């Protein structure tokens with residue numbers, strides 16, 4: 066089962082992808098996590114992505130398509146995968162479709178996480194993430210210990226107000242058109258998730274949408 070988690074930044078896709086990974090055993094593939102790890106480790110991929118990520122701009126499609134293909138063909142993804150924030154432009158949606166056709170695997174669902182912008186800004190500006198396992202938290206201070214893995218919680222550089230504004234603008238310009246693309250091709254696969262509830266309430270909707 067291949068599922069795309071789609072939506073603006075800060076709608077809880079990452080939290081939900083990690084919760085569903087635990088509940089279902091399907092791996093969560095998050096291009097943002099892969100890129101942040103590369104950046105920390107100073108690999109060529111990380112260096113290539115650094116400035117775009119810090120500004121809140123998108124990383125080039127060919128870079129993302131390479132990460133996506135590698136992850137989808139890995140043995141962990143044999144039963145399926147949760148693609149978290151992976152499809153952010155129309156060329157990425159086309160590339161995912163090509164890759165899945167090559168692999169002979171259908172796309173099951175596209176879950177669209179919906180949340181008003183004021184709530185997104187509130188959540189992102191209070192967010193910390195674990196440096197190690199990348200789990201996001203609200204209401205925990207930078208420097209405290211991750212309850213999940215014992216790593217250190219930090220603020221993301223792209224969670225500062227200017228970068229948040231830019232990420233929302235980039236969403237409207239480059240990512241929102243992907244929804245129309247899916248509506249035209251695969252309308253029945255789109256399911257809207259009301260992302261305003263507690264993490265458990267949102268997870269219940271997600272599981273219902275995927276019959277998991």
Ligand code: AMP
Pocket residue numbers: 074096097098100117118119121122123124125129149150151152153154157223232
């Ligand atoms: P995220 O953790 O999903 O918010 O991603 C953090 C940053 O990584 C984004 O603001 C982009 O700079 C980059 N990124 C992650 N996924 C993608 C993608 N699918 N396309 C382009 N850039 C991405």
